[in-house]
Amino acid sequence: MLSIRNIVKQYAGQRALDNVSIEVEQGKVFGLLGPNGAGKTSLIRIINQITAPDSGEILMNGERLNQSHIEQIGYLPEERGLYKKMEIGEQILYLARLKGLSMDEAKKRARYWFERLEIQGWWNKKIEELSKGMQQKAQFVATVIHNPSLLILDEPFSGFDPVNAELIKNEILELNKQGTTIIFSTHRMESVEELCDSIALLNLSKKILDGKVKDIRNSYRNNTFNVEYEGTALYEGSHEPFTIVKSGKTDDLHHMTIRINEGYKINDVLQSLLPRVSVYKLEEVIPTMNEIFIQTVSKAR
Amino acid sequence: MNKILLIIQREYLARVKKKSFLVLTFLVPFLFVGMIALISYLAINQDAMGENKIVTVVDESGWFAGKLKNTANMQFVYEQGAFATVKETFTKPETESQFLLYIPASMTDVQLLGKKKPSALTTQSIEERINTVAQAHRLADAHIDSAVLAGVQKSVHLEVKQLTDKGEKDAHSVVTLIIGMLCAIIIYMSLFIYGVQVMRGVIEEKISRIIEVIISSVKPFQLMMGKIIGVGMVGLTQFLLWILLSVGLFYAAGPALMKSTMKSKTEQVKMVQGAAGDAAQTAAMTPQGDNEMGEVMRSLSNINVPYTVGCFLFYFLFGYLLYSAIFAAVGSAVDSETETQQFILPVTAPLVFTFMLAQSVIINNPDSSLSVWLSMIPFTSPIAMMIRLQFGVPMWQLAVSMGLLAGGFVFTVWVAGRIYRVGILMYGKKASYKELAKWFMYKE
Numbered sequence: 059m060l061s062i063r064n065i066v067k068q069y070a071g072q073r074a075l076d077n078v079s080i081e082v083e084q085g086k087v088f089g090l091l092g093p094n095g096a097g098k099t100s101l102i103r104i105i106n107q108i109t110a111p112d113s114g115e116i117l118m119n120g121e122r123l124n125q126s127h128i129e130q131i132g133y134l135p136e137e138r139g140l141y142k143k144m145e146i147g148e149q150i151l152y153l154a155r156l157k158g159l160s161m162d163e164a165k166k167r168a169r170y171w172f173e174r175l176e177i178q179g180w181w182n183k184k185i186e187e188l189s190k191g192m193q194q195k196a197q198f199v200a201t202v203i204h205n206p207s208l209l210i211l212d213e214p215f216s217g218f219d220p221v222n223a224e225l226i227k228n229e230i231l232e233l234n235k236q237g238t239t240i241i242f243s244t245h246r247m248e249s250v251e252e253l254c255d256s257i258a259l260l261n262l263s264k265k266i267l268d269g270k271v272k273d274i275r276n277s278y279r280n281n282t283f284n285v286e287y288e289g290t291a292l293y294e295g296s297h298e299p300f301t302i303v304k305s306g307k308t309d310d311l312h313h314m315t316i317r318i319n320e321g322y323k324i325n326d327v328l329q330s331l332l333p334r335v336s337v338y339k340l341e342e343v344i345p346t347m348n349e350i351f352i353q354t355v356s357k358a359r
Numbered sequence: 360m361n362k363i364l365l366i367i368q369r370e371y372l373a374r375v376k377k378k379s380f381l382v383l384t385f386l387v388p389f390l391f392v393g394m395i396a397l398i399s400y401l402a403i404n405q406d407a408m409g410e411n412k413i414v415t416v417v418d419e420s421g422w423f424a425g426k427l428k429n430t431a432n433m434q435f436v437y438e439q440g441a442f443a444t445v446k447e448t449f450t451k452p453e454t455e456s457q458f459l460l461y462i463p464a465s466m467t468d469v470q471l472l473g474k475k476k477p478s479a480l481t482t483q484s485i486e487e488r489i490n491t492v493a494q495a496h497r498l499a500d501a502h503i504d505s506a507v508l509a510g511v512q513k514s515v516h517l518e519v520k521q522l523t524d525k526g527e528k529d530a531h532s533v534v535t536l537i538i539g540m541l542c543a544i545i546i547y548m549s550l551f552i553y554g555v556q557v558m559r560g561v562i563e564e565k566i567s568r569i570i571e572v573i574i575s576s577v578k579p580f581q582l583m584m585g586k587i588i589g590v591g592m593v594g595l596t597q598f599l600l601w602i603l604l605s606v607g608l609f610y611a612a613g614p615a616l617m618k619s620t621m622k623s624k625t626e627q628v629k630m631v632q633g634a635a636g637d638a639a640q641t642a643a644m645t646p647q648g649d650n651e652m653g654e655v656m657r658s659l660s661n662i663n664v665p666y667t668v669g670c671f672l673f674y675f676l677f678g679y680l681l682y683s684a685i686f687a688a689v690g691s692a693v694d695s696e697t698e699t700q701q702f703i704l705p706v707t708a709p710l711v712f713t714f715m716l717a718q719s720v721i722i723n724n725p726d727s728s729l730s731v732w733l734s735m736i737p738f739t740s741p742i743a744m745m746i747r748l749q750f751g752v753p754m755w756q757l758a759v760s761m762g763l764l765a766g767g768f769v770f771t772v773w774v775a776g777r778i779y780r781v782g783i784l785m786y787g788k789k790a791s792y793k794e795l796a797k798w799f800m801y802k803e
Binding site: 069070103106107108109128131133135137138139140141142143144152153155156157197200201 | 362365366369373563564567568569570571572573574575576577784797801
């Protein structure tokens, strides 16, 4: 759907994007991650054609990005904003028509979305008279009203209360189900695991990691397991097939985190454990995106 | 292109629909006409407005008894007897009279004593009355017929004409002066008013952060031009309504206004006649006044209206476009309106400078090299040329000036656009001139 190839962007001696290449697949939710100042916003602005890269190119459906693509992209910037003194309905129509919709079409779609998000009663209100959550909903409508095939959301859930955040999340997933490709930029890693199919991690203007979320997490597996057992506590340190990294006790159960030593398998661990204690639970520790994020970024520093 | 139209439409409607626009547009003509009416009313009736004044006169010369003209709010009371005694009674609080006028026999050291300080107007009007009477008296003493004197004193009036290839042309400078100044003032004010509106609009979009949403749909340049044109049309609408409403109001309220003016004019004339005791002088004055009025009318009708209006519209439009582009760039460079000061001053300096020069140098020497240069430079020409135009400007100069202004507009919009596209996305950066230059150099 979108292939970003060798993008370089320089701002007055400072490199914002350094040879960044990313592939976004059709119909997927793609997470664009990275700490503040990594270059996410610069990249998003280039995709939106707000700024142009110094070198490199972006292809959308195999075609070099151009003005005609603007109408296929919906963009929700991190810093939200609408005209404060303009009526909300009128404003949505204006923004929709700037995206190339006709007046009739814009009206029809606006009504559909206002009903869907239950803000139809606010059509004639000015933005400054609305609550923050209401403004965010209006902004979301402005982003999706022209039925974009690519939706770029920069921290979409900030500013929403949990109820409305859930509502918007479901709308996003619904759009994705209907075939909209979504690029999703965020720091909130729990939502990444929940929503994203693939991610790219930017740090200090470079891409340092990308791929499918599942693959990335699997590649960060390091034979670590959590074990809960009953019986005499095992001492910390090396036991032939495994090493105890951490241990403790809650209520009647002991628990520990172990790492399997080189050359052994999980069955060897069980064989070693079973004669000594009764095992209640054994599960593999797969690193969360949050851990991977922190680990990768701090390693890069 | 279609999107620019959309932006123009929004910018226009958003402003025109505002309450402040409606109030200002419909109130200003009323205020304007009302102010003129009030001023003329006050000017005519200022005597009647003041409190009643009684002036006690001690006349030792014997010239004035009963001759000082009484008016509605100033009466003269004549006292016989020595000045010292009259003065004594005058100072007593129960005396009604506020002023004591002492005229010694020698006619030197005429004194006006007051219980309070007399206003300049009171002093002046008493002085005038004394002089009128004294003059008439002296003329009579010298056996000079005042009608003859009036004939001698009649001043010569110059009729100014300009010789051109097409023959004689009326060159009544007062009228042309006023029209030139009026055009210059209107252009000067509107450049400020609407330029600042453009700037505010840009800042508003930046502060409210809607800017990023919009420029993901349109090019920054389209947004800037749309805003400039939209606001410009608001300005044209406002001026058009002001002119129409003012003219309409004048026609509606004019007759009543005129009548009261005329009435008081005749009263004044009568008063002068009474005091001088001589109709000949005033009779000699009237035709001359009429003559001047006729000349004003004639030179008004001689003004080449399409030429003047055409030039005015051109300079108004392109001057506005040029300056509003700069204002837009300034708006894009700052985070709030309070930060604009450092940029506004240098931007508006040429305007203010020309406007001040317009009232002196240009209007007195419309063909001096300074005036010509000012009417050529795009940043000053909208004002300078409007003044010069009324004195006749060679065609080639006008063409060069217009060409330079149009070129200046294109150049300024290009520069402003380059600063604007970067500035609108910059937050929290203190914009210096160096920074602006850097933005200008950025590639797309």
